[in-house]
Amino acid sequence: MFLYRNQNKNKCRDMDTILLQLLNGLDKGGAYALIALGLTLVFGTLGVVNFAHGALFMLGAFCAVSFNKLLTLSKKVKDESITFFDAYKEQPYLEIWLGDTGTTIIDWSVPLSILIAIPVMLLIGLAMERGLIRHFYKRSHAEQILFTFGLAIVLQEIVKSVFGANPIPTPAPDIVSGSANLGAALGLGDNLVYPWWRLIYLMFSAVIIAGVFAFLKLTTFGMVVRAGIHDKETVGLLGINIERRFTIVFGLAAVVSGLAGVMYVPVLPPDYHLGMDFLVLSFVVVVVGGMGSLEGAVAAGFLLGILQSFCSLNEIKAIIPGIDQIIIYLVAVVILLVKPRGLMGKKGVMED
Amino acid sequence: MSNSKNGSSCSRRTVLKSGAAITAASTMPMFYVKDAWAAKDFRNNPGNASTVKFGFNVPQSGPYADEGADELRAYKLAVKHLNGEGDGGMLNTMKPLSLKGNGVLGKKVEYVTGDTQTKSDAARASAKRMIEKDRVVMYSGGSSSGVAIAQQSLAQEMGVIFMCGLTHSNDTTGKDKRRYGFRHFFNAYMSGVALGPVLEKEYGKERRAYHLTADYTWGWTQEESIKNTTEGLGWETVKTVKTPVGAGDFSQYITPVLNSGADVLILNHYGKDMINSLTQAIQFGLRDKQVNGKDFQIVVPLFSRLMAQGAGENIKGILGSTGWNWALSDAGSQAFVKSFGQEYGFPPSQAAHTCYVQTLLYANACEMAGTFYPPEVIKQLEDFEFDGMGNGKTLYRGADHQCFKDVLVVRGNQNPSSQFDLLEIVQEVPRSKFEYDPAIFGGELGPYEV
Numbered sequence: 001m002f003l004y005r006n007q008n009k010n011k012c013r014d015m016d017t018i019l020l021q022l023l024n025g026l027d028k029g030g031a032y033a034l035i036a037l038g039l040t041l042v043f044g045t046l047g048v049v050n051f052a053h054g055a056l057f058m059l060g061a062f063c064a065v066s067f068n069k070l071l072t073l074s075k076k077v078k079d080e081s082i083t084f085f086d087a088y089k090e091q092p093y094l095e096i097w098l099g100d101t102g103t104t105i106i107d108w109s110v111p112l113s114i115l116i117a118i119p120v121m122l123l124i125g126l127a128m129e130r131g132l133i134r135h136f137y138k139r140s141h142a143e144q145i146l147f148t149f150g151l152a153i154v155l156q157e158i159v160k161s162v163f164g165a166n167p168i169p170t171p172a173p174d175i176v177s178g179s180a181n182l183g184a185a186l187g188l189g190d191n192l193v194y195p196w197w198r199l200i201y202l203m204f205s206a207v208i209i210a211g212v213f214a215f216l217k218l219t220t221f222g223m224v225v226r227a228g229i230h231d232k233e234t235v236g237l238l239g240i241n242i243e244r245r246f247t248i249v250f251g252l253a254a255v256v257s258g259l260a261g262v263m264y265v266p267v268l269p270p271d272y273h274l275g276m277d278f279l280v281l282s283f284v285v286v287v288v289g290g291m292g293s294l295e296g297a298v299a300a301g302f303l304l305g306i307l308q309s310f311c312s313l314n315e316i317k318a319i320i321p322g323i324d325q326i327i328i329y330l331v332a333v334v335i336l337l338v339k340p341r342g343l344m345g346k347k348g349v350m351e352d
Numbered sequence: 353m354s355n356s357k358n359g360s361s362c363s364r365r366t367v368l369k370s371g372a373a374i375t376a377a378s379t380m381p382m383f384y385v386k387d388a389w390a391a392k393d394f395r396n397n398p399g400n401a402s403t404v405k406f407g408f409n410v411p412q413s414g415p416y417a418d419e420g421a422d423e424l425r426a427y428k429l430a431v432k433h434l435n436g437e438g439d440g441g442m443l444n445t446m447k448p449l450s451l452k453g454n455g456v457l458g459k460k461v462e463y464v465t466g467d468t469q470t471k472s473d474a475a476r477a478s479a480k481r482m483i484e485k486d487r488v489v490m491y492s493g494g495s496s497s498g499v500a501i502a503q504q505s506l507a508q509e510m511g512v513i514f515m516c517g518l519t520h521s522n523d524t525t526g527k528d529k530r531r532y533g534f535r536h537f538f539n540a541y542m543s544g545v546a547l548g549p550v551l552e553k554e555y556g557k558e559r560r561a562y563h564l565t566a567d568y569t570w571g572w573t574q575e576e577s578i579k580n581t582t583e584g585l586g587w588e589t590v591k592t593v594k595t596p597v598g599a600g601d602f603s604q605y606i607t608p609v610l611n612s613g614a615d616v617l618i619l620n621h622y623g624k625d626m627i628n629s630l631t632q633a634i635q636f637g638l639r640d641k642q643v644n645g646k647d648f649q650i651v652v653p654l655f656s657r658l659m660a661q662g663a664g665e666n667i668k669g670i671l672g673s674t675g676w677n678w679a680l681s682d683a684g685s686q687a688f689v690k691s692f693g694q695e696y697g698f699p700p701s702q703a704a705h706t707c708y709v710q711t712l713l714y715a716n717a718c719e720m721a722g723t724f725y726p727p728e729v730i731k732q733l734e735d736f737e738f739d740g741m742g743n744g745k746t747l748y749r750g751a752d753h754q755c756f757k758d759v760l761v762v763r764g765n766q767n768p769s770s771q772f773d774l775l776e777i778v779q780e781v782p783r784s785k786f787e788y789d790p791a792i793f794g795g796e797l798g799p800y801e802v
Contacts, residue, residue: 020607027602079770087697089771115732165413166421167624169662177639193610194634198603268600268628277600312604314591322605325596
């Protein structure tokens with residue numbers, strides 16, 4: 001009897017572990033999918049391989065950081081408890097002027113910075129496309145890659161010179177900084193807990209992805225853009241300025257990855273190198289999903305996130321040591337061998 | 353010998369003879385006036401110049417950049433004090449002291465800085481540039497043991513002394529020790545010995561520990577040392593998992609802990625990695641958990657105030673060890689905290705402390721030797737016993753170039769009295785507790801002359 005109960009308990013525990021790892025994979029996948037979505041959108045419409053896309057994610061994260069810095073502009077107050085030397089505490093002006101309201105605003109700075117990030121990222125995206133990338137449409141993919149990669153490094157160095165090389169912690173609002181007891185809520189026992197902010201991130205990414213798809217599938221603008229992806233010339237002959245619409249799509253892609261960056265800040269304190277860390281990964285996601293395929297990017301993002309998470313399980317690492325660090329690239333190799341166009345790639349894309 | 357064909361006088365025998373004569377003549381001064389030559393001819397000899405240059409090679413980017421920035425502040429302060437500027441800091445408390453506050457051997461100290469990027473190859477390239485282009489007589493820096501070990505072996509190859517900054521791996525003065533490398537900081541073995549009794553007292557003898565370990569030399573040796581200690585107490589080790597350095601998101605390594613049956617998580621992480629993994633562990637609710645009828649605990653064997661600052665609230669109540677803390681009340685620590693605080697407006701970290709002390713120790717050894725000639729300086733540092741630099745009486749053991757001094761067991765402060773009062777000292781563990789036999793970690797120091 002005891003043995004049976006113990007087995008039952010173990011089964012329950014395994015179940016929890018799998019659920020947790022699945023959730024973890026989904027929340028990683030949410031970030032991958034959001035970045036890859038913008039990347040593949042730009043590739044599908046403008047035909048540009050944009051290596052500066054990771055930098056857009058990083059700039060989004062720094063929108064949140066700058067907004068937080070702006071809110072916490074502080075007055076220096078002498079710290080009387082230090083007797084050895086003159087030390088100063090910082091008290092934000094917002095708290096001095098508004099009291100508790102100020103503290104609340106600062107606490108909620110990350111979600112609030114979404115409002116700032118949307119126009120800022122849209123402007124950055126439009127400026128980047130009109131000012132720079134536009135001149136590279138007729139060039140080869142190799143030249144586009146070289147140029148956009150260079151652009152990414154320039155952006156990165158600018159951020160480094162302004163914010164320094166160290167990561168900047170920017171916490172989530174206090175109320176959602178702990179973890180949710182999902183187990184109790186679902187009646188599965190107390191071992192199933194997950195941080196609130198990561199759940200919010202997952203939800204957020206689902207909303208954004210749904211929004212982008214709705215925009216492209218349900219609006220006239222989206223219909224024209226999709227038509228343009230298929231046959232740019234014919235759409236142009238119909239008297240539609242497709243170039244202008246593609247520019248807006250680039251701006252949209254910048255906003256999507258920028259928002260992914262904003263919300264990622266409480267998960268991981270951003271530094272100037274954040275974009276590069278995600279760039280390679282998001283390219284793998286796009287390639288696995290199929291170049292230019294929106295559904296493919298989303299599916300591959302979640303798929304790779306979940307695989308990465310499950311491969312970090314000790315039971316799996318015991319079979320193949322170090323699998324957690326290479327799984328993504330292994331999957332990419334296998335998929336490209338079996339399905340050279342990726343999971344949902346269409347014929348004719350990047351094959352001219 | 354093209355001549356031999358047309359029958360000229362140049363035979364094989366004459367060539368050999370004259371060759372031998374030339375060799376003998378050229379090595380002659382070496383035999384007869386060895387000291388006169390040796391004392392003068394060495395790499396980057398400052399000679400009659402009025403200045404001497406030090407190289408400070410610290411991580412200014414990468415996961416240990418915070419520590420690197422603080423180390424650099426300490427080096428700059430040390431140079432100031434050596435040159436007789438400022439209030440002199442520990443020059444007022446160090447015993448025995450040969451420094452006079454007029455530079456080193458009458459030469460004003462200058463310095464160059466470099467960025468190791470927390471990577472071994474970048475660190476070596478930067479150190480090489482300092483040695484070859486800037487002609488430094490000594491270089492120093494730290495915050496990653498992998499990087500420190502790489503620089504230390506370069507020091508031996510180039511014949512320029514490397515004073516390790518923050519490096520905590522047993523290997524630095526164990527299997528990878530070098531004659532030209534010196535470490536003032538403590539090591540993972542000492543952390544284990546110091547933490548053991550406190551862990552037993554606080555958490556008992558029946559615990560199940562789960563390790564997350566940074567995947568390089570420091571992580572491996574710390575995991576081993578802590579594992580030996582805790583298993584000695586009777587604890588069980590459930591699992592040890594290696595994580596890549598600079599992973600950022602550790603969540604996929606933390607979720608398996610939740611259901612592993614472990615009731616203690618030991619984080620063998622440092623710097624930004626530790627801040628991220630600890631913050632994420634707490635976001636996942638580990639500290640609110642009850643496992644095996646006990647409160648779940650997290651232990652961070654190597655702690656620093658800078659990390660405590662980065663981790664914020666999350667550090668409260670967590671046990672760890674540290675080499676030095678600004679709240680120590682001995683005269684040396686106070687003198688250092690005072691001049692550092694006046695210069696920068698906040699107290700120094702343990703990384704800053706060890707780097708400051710290392711710079712003074714090197715300078716003092718040169719003064720004692722009366723020369724910058726490395727073998728003589730090394731001999732002065734070996735088995736040098738000193739006091740008044742924090743941590744009480746300290747010995748630079750000659751057999752492995754490891755300093756022996758008191759180690760602190762600390763806890764994240766529950767009720768800080770000021771913004772810097774983040775660590776509470778639980779116990780000062782005297783050095784006699786962990787004076788181990790240098791043979792246990794193996795390794796060879798190598799020759800004095802290179």
